[in-house]
Amino acid sequence: MPDERRLEVLRAIVEDYVSTEEPVGSKALVERHRLGVSPATVRNDMAVLEEEGFITQPHTSAGRVPTDKGYRLFVDRLTTVKPMTVAERRAIATLLDGAIDLDDVVHRSVRLLSQLTRQVAVVQYPTLSRSTVRHVELVALMPTRLLTVLILSTGRVEQRLVEMAEPLTDDALVDLRGQVNRAATGQTIADAVTALRALASELPDTAVVAETLAEAMSDHRSDERIVVGGAANLARYGDSFDSAVRPLLEALEEHVVLLKLLGEATTGDTVTVRIGHEGPYQELASTSVVATGYGPGDEALATLGIVGPTRMDYPGTMAAVRAVARYVSRILDEA
Structure with a gap:
């Protein structure tokens, strides 16, 4: 592990190389940074950093550039993350x-x-698998066609169309909406799927709605x-x-x-x-x-x-x- 002065030299090399896109020499480091040491000392520090694999010389007589190991040390030794303006x-x-x-x-x-x-x-x-259910809405598009809207804790919305075997009255739709939300709201996806499938077995006439919602929750392709x-x-x-x-x-x-x-x-x-x-x-x-x-x-x-x-x-x-x-x-x- 380099000492603090060599870390300052490495930090200066990284910053200069990122900003200029050019290999960095000892003379440029002394001119641009207040390192508090002579160019000869900087050259010695660079030689040690190169020997230890933190910087490398891409061409003969060229300056140095950081290696992956040098960038790693630079990132690991950042004392604070640069504040946003x-x-x-x-x-x-x-x-x-x-x-x-x-x-x-x-x-x-x-x-x-x-x-x-x-x-x-x-x-x-x-x-989807890490979300919880925030709300389920059921909207009657036609007497036998429903739009199910699944709203998750992430703000994500999943919609599915459901074709019912028999028309639903307004009161039946309100009742079904309440039962579905009681079963699923606030639950993790896995628990909500279990609850909805249990609901489907209890209410055969509306099982298709509960099963459709369960399938929407189980669809992890997204x-x-x-x-x-x-x-x-x-x-x-x-x-x-x-x-x-x-x-x-x-x-x-x-x-x-x-x-x-x-x-x-x-x-x-x-x-x-x-x-x-x-x-x-x-x-x-x-x-x-x-x-x-x-x-x-x-x-x-x-x-x-x-x-x-x-x-x-x-x-x-x-x-x-x-x-x-x-x-x-x-x-x-x-x-």
């Missing part, structure tokens, strides 16, 4: 406060994350739904990221790959950073992923984050990911 916080509030439903929240979050970080943003829809935005941001890296652009663009089309990249949802206060070779796919070893969980209260129902080159502004990116996750969680909590 007033303008950035205002932008988050302005964009997300206008969302009208869960789909709108997810799509606005993707757009916002990609704008704030200038990276590729990925937002997973809240998983658990793998994600939204991606900001792919055009990859163009700004040019040749320096060219070898990773094609596999990353291919990955953006494979939702299962992106979900594995994001990893398991954690709490909104825990930002996970996976750098280069730490990720699950070697063909994406030139990329890093910054992600966190989001959901109402302390519950993480899904994950959001960004994917980009290892040469990124980690403090700023981590702050943006955490801030957007907290804001989305608050919206879901209030929905």
